[in-house]
Amino acid sequence: MRNFLQFHPEVADALAQNKPVVALESTVITHGLPYPANVETAVKMQTAVREGGAVPATIAIIKGQVHVGLTDDELEYLGRLAGTAVRKCSRRDIPLAIGGQEDGATTVAGTMILAHQAGIRLFATGGIGGVHRGHPFDISADLLELGQTPVTVVSSGAKSILDLPATREVLETHGVPIIGYGTDELPAFFARSSGLPVDIRLDTPEAVAHVMQAHQQLGLQNGILVTVPVPEADACDPDMVEAAIAQATAEADAQGVHGPASTPWLLRRVVELTNGRSLQANVALLRNNGYVAATIACALAAS
Ligand code: PSU
Numbered sequence: 001m002r003n004f005l006q007f008h009p010e011v012a013d014a015l016a017q018n019k020p021v022v023a024l025e026s027t028v029i030t031h032g033l034p035y036p037a038n039v040e041t042a043v044k045m046q047t048a049v050r051e052g053g054a055v056p057a058t059i060a061i062i063k064g065q066v067h068v069g070l071t072d073d074e075l076e077y078l079g080r081l082a083g084t085a086v087r088k089c090s091r092r093d094i095p096l097a098i099g100g101q102e103d104g105a106t107t108v109a110g111t112m113i114l115a116h117q118a119g120i121r122l123f124a125t126g127g128i129g130g131v132h133r134g135h136p137f138d139i140s141a142d143l144l145e146l147g148q149t150p151v152t153v154v155s156s157g158a159k160s161i162l163d164l165p166a167t168r169e170v171l172e173t174h175g176v177p178i179i180g181y182g183t184d185e186l187p188a189f190f191a192r193s194s195g196l197p198v199d200i201r202l203d204t205p206e207a208v209a210h211v212m213q214a215h216q217q218l219g220l221q222n223g224i225l226v227t228v229p230v231p232e233a234d235a236c237d238p239d240m241v242e243a244a245i246a247q248a249t250a251e252a253d254a255q256g257v258h259g260p261a262s263t264p265w266l267l268r269r270v271v272e273l274t275n276g277r278s279l280q281a282n283v284a285l286l287r288n289n290g291y292v293a294a295t296i297a298c299a300l301a302a303s
Protein backbone atom coordinates (compact mmCIF):
# COMPACT_ATOMS: atom_id res chain seq x y z
CA MET A 1 0.00 0.00 0.00
CA ARG A 2 2.81 2.40 0.86
CA ASN A 3 3.78 2.30 -2.83
CA PHE A 4 0.60 4.15 -3.65
CA LEU A 5 1.36 6.87 -1.14
CA GLN A 6 3.26 10.01 -2.01
CA PHE A 7 4.31 11.89 1.11
CA HIS A 8 4.88 15.62 1.22
CA PRO A 9 8.52 15.92 2.42
CA GLU A 10 7.50 17.79 5.57
CA VAL A 11 5.03 15.03 6.49
CA ALA A 12 7.57 12.29 5.74
CA ASP A 13 10.12 14.01 8.00
CA ALA A 14 7.64 14.48 10.83
CA LEU A 15 6.53 10.84 10.69
CA ALA A 16 10.11 9.57 10.56
CA GLN A 17 10.93 11.59 13.68
CA ASN A 18 7.71 10.66 15.51
CA LYS A 19 6.60 14.28 15.53
CA PRO A 20 2.88 15.10 15.78
CA VAL A 21 0.95 14.88 12.49
CA VAL A 22 -2.77 15.48 11.87
CA ALA A 23 -4.49 14.16 8.73
CA LEU A 24 -7.17 16.30 7.01
CA GLU A 25 -9.78 15.16 4.48
CA SER A 26 -10.47 16.48 0.97
CA THR A 27 -14.18 15.86 0.33
CA VAL A 28 -14.92 18.90 2.48
CA ILE A 29 -12.83 20.85 -0.09
CA THR A 30 -14.46 19.50 -3.26
CA HIS A 31 -17.99 18.69 -2.05
CA GLY A 32 -18.46 20.66 1.17
CA LEU A 33 -17.57 24.25 0.31
CA PRO A 34 -17.55 26.42 -2.87
CA TYR A 35 -14.36 27.67 -4.58
CA PRO A 36 -12.44 29.77 -3.49
CA ALA A 37 -13.79 29.61 0.09
CA ASN A 38 -12.83 25.92 0.11
CA VAL A 39 -9.13 26.57 -0.55
CA GLU A 40 -9.05 29.49 1.90
CA THR A 41 -10.66 27.32 4.57
CA ALA A 42 -8.31 24.40 3.90
CA VAL A 43 -5.33 26.76 4.33
CA LYS A 44 -6.81 28.15 7.58
CA MET A 45 -7.28 24.63 8.88
CA GLN A 46 -3.70 23.68 8.03
CA THR A 47 -2.52 26.85 9.81
CA ALA A 48 -4.61 25.96 12.87
CA VAL A 49 -2.95 22.52 12.97
CA ARG A 50 0.46 24.22 12.93
CA GLU A 51 -0.61 26.63 15.67
CA GLY A 52 -1.53 23.60 17.74
CA GLY A 53 2.00 22.23 17.25
CA ALA A 54 1.51 19.54 14.58
CA VAL A 55 2.20 19.08 10.86
CA PRO A 56 -0.96 19.00 8.68
CA ALA A 57 -1.32 16.18 6.13
CA THR A 58 -4.24 16.83 3.80
CA ILE A 59 -5.03 13.59 1.97
CA ALA A 60 -6.35 13.39 -1.60
CA ILE A 61 -5.96 11.31 -4.74
CA ILE A 62 -4.49 13.18 -7.71
CA LYS A 63 -4.26 11.35 -11.04
CA GLY A 64 -4.38 7.98 -9.31
CA GLN A 65 -1.69 8.82 -6.76
CA VAL A 66 -2.50 9.14 -3.05
CA HIS A 67 -1.03 12.37 -1.69
CA VAL A 68 -0.35 12.60 2.04
CA GLY A 69 0.17 16.30 2.52
CA LEU A 70 -0.46 18.70 -0.38
CA THR A 71 1.61 21.51 -1.87
CA ASP A 72 -0.13 24.88 -2.37
CA ASP A 73 -0.46 24.12 -6.09
CA GLU A 74 -2.04 20.73 -5.40
CA LEU A 75 -4.49 22.29 -2.95
CA GLU A 76 -5.44 24.94 -5.52
CA TYR A 77 -5.88 22.24 -8.18
CA LEU A 78 -8.16 20.27 -5.87
CA GLY A 79 -10.14 23.36 -4.86
CA ARG A 80 -10.93 24.14 -8.48
CA LEU A 81 -12.49 20.68 -8.84
CA ALA A 82 -15.38 21.80 -6.58
CA GLY A 83 -18.62 21.56 -8.50
CA THR A 84 -17.17 19.11 -11.06
CA ALA A 85 -17.81 15.38 -11.20
CA VAL A 86 -14.62 14.61 -9.20
CA ARG A 87 -15.08 11.29 -7.42
CA LYS A 88 -16.01 11.39 -3.75
CA CYS A 89 -13.90 8.56 -2.33
CA SER A 90 -15.20 6.46 0.49
CA ARG A 91 -13.84 2.91 1.08
CA ARG A 92 -15.66 1.63 -2.02
CA ASP A 93 -14.25 4.27 -4.33
CA ILE A 94 -10.52 4.34 -3.49
CA PRO A 95 -9.50 1.45 -5.80
CA LEU A 96 -11.67 2.88 -8.58
CA ALA A 97 -9.90 6.24 -8.44
CA ILE A 98 -6.41 4.72 -8.15
CA GLY A 99 -6.98 2.04 -10.79
CA GLY A 100 -8.49 4.57 -13.18
CA GLN A 101 -5.72 7.16 -12.56
CA GLU A 102 -8.42 9.60 -11.53
CA ASP A 103 -8.59 12.51 -9.14
CA GLY A 104 -10.47 11.66 -5.97
CA ALA A 105 -11.50 13.52 -2.83
CA THR A 106 -11.44 11.42 0.30
CA THR A 107 -14.34 11.34 2.75
CA VAL A 108 -13.95 10.66 6.45
CA ALA A 109 -13.97 6.91 5.71
CA GLY A 110 -11.51 7.23 2.80
CA THR A 111 -9.19 9.52 4.75
CA MET A 112 -9.19 7.19 7.76
CA ILE A 113 -8.05 4.26 5.59
CA LEU A 114 -5.25 6.23 3.93
CA ALA A 115 -4.16 7.98 7.16
CA HIS A 116 -3.85 4.58 8.82
CA GLN A 117 -1.81 3.26 5.91
CA ALA A 118 0.41 6.32 6.22
CA GLY A 119 0.94 5.76 9.95
CA ILE A 120 -1.09 8.79 11.11
CA ARG A 121 -3.26 8.25 14.20
CA LEU A 122 -5.20 11.53 14.34
CA PHE A 123 -7.50 13.09 11.80
CA ALA A 124 -9.49 16.33 12.03
CA THR A 125 -12.57 17.29 10.06
CA GLY A 126 -15.85 19.17 10.36
CA GLY A 127 -18.66 16.64 10.42
CA ILE A 128 -18.91 12.91 9.95
CA GLY A 129 -21.57 11.17 7.90
CA GLY A 130 -24.33 9.26 9.65
CA VAL A 131 -27.72 7.65 9.17
CA HIS A 132 -29.91 9.79 6.90
CA ARG A 133 -33.23 10.97 8.26
CA GLY A 134 -36.07 8.91 6.84
CA HIS A 135 -33.59 6.59 5.03
CA PRO A 136 -32.50 4.06 7.67
CA PHE A 137 -30.46 2.06 5.12
CA ASP A 138 -28.45 5.07 3.96
CA ILE A 139 -25.80 4.60 6.61
CA SER A 140 -22.61 6.52 5.86
CA ALA A 141 -19.54 4.34 5.29
CA ASP A 142 -17.89 6.71 7.80
CA LEU A 143 -19.64 4.88 10.64
CA LEU A 144 -18.52 1.43 9.47
CA GLU A 145 -14.97 2.71 8.96
CA LEU A 146 -14.92 4.04 12.50
CA GLY A 147 -15.84 0.47 13.45
CA GLN A 148 -12.82 -1.09 11.73
CA THR A 149 -9.91 1.32 11.35
CA PRO A 150 -7.83 2.49 14.32
CA VAL A 151 -7.73 6.25 13.72
CA THR A 152 -9.06 8.92 16.09
CA VAL A 153 -11.36 11.39 14.33
CA VAL A 154 -11.83 14.88 15.77
CA SER A 155 -15.07 16.45 14.51
CA SER A 156 -18.04 18.55 15.60
CA GLY A 157 -20.31 15.51 15.54
CA ALA A 158 -22.83 15.17 12.75
CA LYS A 159 -25.29 17.58 11.22
CA SER A 160 -28.90 17.31 12.18
CA ILE A 161 -29.63 16.63 8.48
CA LEU A 162 -28.93 13.16 9.88
CA ASP A 163 -30.81 10.97 12.32
CA LEU A 164 -28.54 11.55 15.31
CA PRO A 165 -30.00 8.97 17.71
CA ALA A 166 -29.73 6.28 14.99
CA THR A 167 -26.19 7.44 14.15
CA ARG A 168 -25.23 7.10 17.80
CA GLU A 169 -26.70 3.59 17.97
CA VAL A 170 -24.72 2.43 14.92
CA LEU A 171 -21.49 3.76 16.45
CA GLU A 172 -22.24 1.92 19.67
CA THR A 173 -22.90 -1.33 17.80
CA HIS A 174 -19.51 -1.02 16.11
CA GLY A 175 -17.69 -0.32 19.35
CA VAL A 176 -16.78 3.29 18.67
CA PRO A 177 -16.31 5.38 21.82
CA ILE A 178 -17.65 8.93 21.59
CA ILE A 179 -15.61 11.41 23.61
CA GLY A 180 -17.07 14.85 24.35
CA TYR A 181 -14.16 17.30 24.38
CA GLY A 182 -15.22 19.83 26.99
CA THR A 183 -18.86 18.79 26.62
CA ASP A 184 -21.31 16.28 28.10
CA GLU A 185 -23.50 16.32 25.00
CA LEU A 186 -22.92 15.19 21.44
CA PRO A 187 -22.43 18.37 19.36
CA ALA A 188 -24.69 18.76 16.31
CA PHE A 189 -22.24 20.54 14.00
CA PHE A 190 -23.72 24.08 13.60
CA ALA A 191 -25.22 23.82 17.07
CA ARG A 192 -23.20 23.10 20.20
CA SER A 193 -25.41 20.32 21.46
CA SER A 194 -27.93 17.73 20.34
CA GLY A 195 -29.48 16.71 23.65
CA LEU A 196 -27.80 13.30 23.30
CA PRO A 197 -25.09 12.22 25.76
CA VAL A 198 -21.49 11.37 24.86
CA ASP A 199 -19.83 8.26 26.35
CA ILE A 200 -17.29 10.25 28.34
CA ARG A 201 -16.39 13.87 28.79
CA LEU A 202 -12.67 14.72 28.70
CA ASP A 203 -11.29 18.23 29.11
CA THR A 204 -7.60 18.02 28.21
CA PRO A 205 -5.50 16.74 25.28
CA GLU A 206 -3.59 14.53 27.74
CA ALA A 207 -6.78 12.78 28.86
CA VAL A 208 -7.68 11.98 25.23
CA ALA A 209 -4.12 10.76 24.58
CA HIS A 210 -4.41 8.39 27.56
CA VAL A 211 -7.57 6.85 26.10
CA MET A 212 -5.88 6.50 22.70
CA GLN A 213 -2.87 4.80 24.29
CA ALA A 214 -5.06 2.37 26.25
CA HIS A 215 -7.03 1.62 23.09
CA GLN A 216 -3.85 0.89 21.16
CA GLN A 217 -2.29 -1.20 23.92
CA LEU A 218 -5.45 -3.31 24.02
CA GLY A 219 -4.99 -3.98 20.31
CA LEU A 220 -8.46 -2.68 19.45
CA GLN A 221 -8.86 -2.19 15.71
CA ASN A 222 -11.76 0.27 15.64
CA GLY A 223 -11.63 4.06 15.66
CA ILE A 224 -12.39 6.67 18.31
CA LEU A 225 -14.60 9.71 17.81
CA VAL A 226 -13.69 12.93 19.61
CA THR A 227 -16.43 15.54 19.35
CA VAL A 228 -15.75 19.27 19.79
CA PRO A 229 -18.57 21.85 19.83
CA VAL A 230 -18.39 24.76 17.36
CA PRO A 231 -16.85 27.83 19.10
CA GLU A 232 -19.60 29.72 20.93
CA ALA A 233 -19.17 33.01 19.03
CA ASP A 234 -19.70 31.27 15.66
CA ALA A 235 -22.49 28.84 16.54
CA CYS A 236 -25.75 29.21 14.59
CA ASP A 237 -29.13 29.84 16.13
CA PRO A 238 -30.45 26.26 16.47
CA ASP A 239 -34.02 27.11 15.36
CA MET A 240 -32.81 28.93 12.24
CA VAL A 241 -30.54 26.05 11.23
CA GLU A 242 -33.15 23.44 12.07
CA ALA A 243 -35.70 25.16 9.81
CA ALA A 244 -33.18 25.29 6.93
CA ILE A 245 -32.29 21.64 7.41
CA ALA A 246 -35.92 20.53 7.49
CA GLN A 247 -36.63 22.42 4.27
CA ALA A 248 -33.50 21.09 2.54
CA THR A 249 -34.28 17.50 3.54
CA ALA A 250 -37.86 17.79 2.25
CA GLU A 251 -36.65 19.27 -1.04
CA ALA A 252 -34.04 16.52 -1.48
CA ASP A 253 -36.70 13.86 -0.98
CA ALA A 254 -39.07 15.60 -3.41
CA GLN A 255 -36.32 15.81 -6.04
CA GLY A 256 -35.20 12.21 -5.52
CA VAL A 257 -31.65 13.13 -4.44
CA HIS A 258 -30.07 10.08 -2.83
CA GLY A 259 -26.88 8.03 -2.28
CA PRO A 260 -23.48 9.77 -2.28
CA ALA A 261 -25.05 12.90 -3.83
CA SER A 262 -27.24 13.36 -0.79
CA THR A 263 -24.77 14.84 1.72
CA PRO A 264 -23.15 17.36 -0.72
CA TRP A 265 -26.58 18.44 -1.98
CA LEU A 266 -27.92 19.05 1.52
CA LEU A 267 -24.76 20.90 2.62
CA ARG A 268 -25.01 23.29 -0.33
CA ARG A 269 -28.72 23.89 0.13
CA VAL A 270 -28.37 24.65 3.84
CA VAL A 271 -25.73 27.32 3.05
CA GLU A 272 -28.18 28.92 0.57
CA LEU A 273 -31.12 28.78 2.95
CA THR A 274 -29.13 30.36 5.81
CA ASN A 275 -27.74 33.11 3.52
CA GLY A 276 -24.23 31.86 4.17
CA ARG A 277 -24.60 32.15 7.93
CA SER A 278 -23.90 28.42 8.26
CA LEU A 279 -20.66 28.85 6.29
CA GLN A 280 -19.18 31.04 9.06
CA ALA A 281 -19.88 28.32 11.64
CA ASN A 282 -18.46 25.69 9.30
CA VAL A 283 -15.14 27.53 8.81
CA ALA A 284 -14.81 28.28 12.54
CA LEU A 285 -15.35 24.70 13.64
CA LEU A 286 -12.96 23.32 11.01
CA ARG A 287 -10.16 25.56 12.28
CA ASN A 288 -10.93 24.81 15.90
CA ASN A 289 -11.00 21.06 15.30
CA GLY A 290 -7.65 21.24 13.51
CA TYR A 291 -6.19 23.05 16.50
CA VAL A 292 -7.66 20.64 19.07
CA ALA A 293 -6.48 17.59 17.09
CA ALA A 294 -2.97 19.06 16.95
CA THR A 295 -2.86 19.52 20.73
CA ILE A 296 -3.94 15.89 21.17
CA ALA A 297 -1.25 14.78 18.68
CA CYS A 298 1.32 16.68 20.79
CA ALA A 299 0.11 15.04 24.00
CA LEU A 300 0.32 11.67 22.27
CA ALA A 301 3.87 12.31 21.07
CA ALA A 302 4.87 13.27 24.61
CA SER A 303 3.22 10.26 26.29
N1 PSU B 1 -20.66 16.33 6.77
C1 PSU B 1 -20.32 17.63 6.81
N2 PSU B 1 -19.43 18.11 5.89
C2 PSU B 1 -18.84 17.29 4.96
C3 PSU B 1 -19.20 15.90 4.96
C4 PSU B 1 -20.10 15.48 5.89
O1 PSU B 1 -20.84 18.37 7.62
O2 PSU B 1 -18.04 17.76 4.14
C5 PSU B 1 -18.54 14.97 3.99
C6 PSU B 1 -17.40 14.21 4.69
O3 PSU B 1 -16.35 13.99 3.76
C7 PSU B 1 -18.06 12.88 5.04
C8 PSU B 1 -18.99 12.67 3.85
O4 PSU B 1 -17.14 11.83 5.19
O5 PSU B 1 -19.49 13.98 3.56
C9 PSU B 1 -20.12 11.72 4.15
O6 PSU B 1 -20.80 11.40 2.97
P1 PSU B 1 -21.85 10.17 2.97
O7 PSU B 1 -22.98 10.64 3.87
O8 PSU B 1 -22.28 10.02 1.55
O9 PSU B 1 -21.14 9.00 3.55
Ligand code: MN
Nearest residue numbers: 138140259260
Ligand atom coordinates in the same frame (compact mmCIF):
# COMPACT_ATOMS: atom_id res chain seq x y z
MN1 MN C 1 -24.77 7.85 2.14
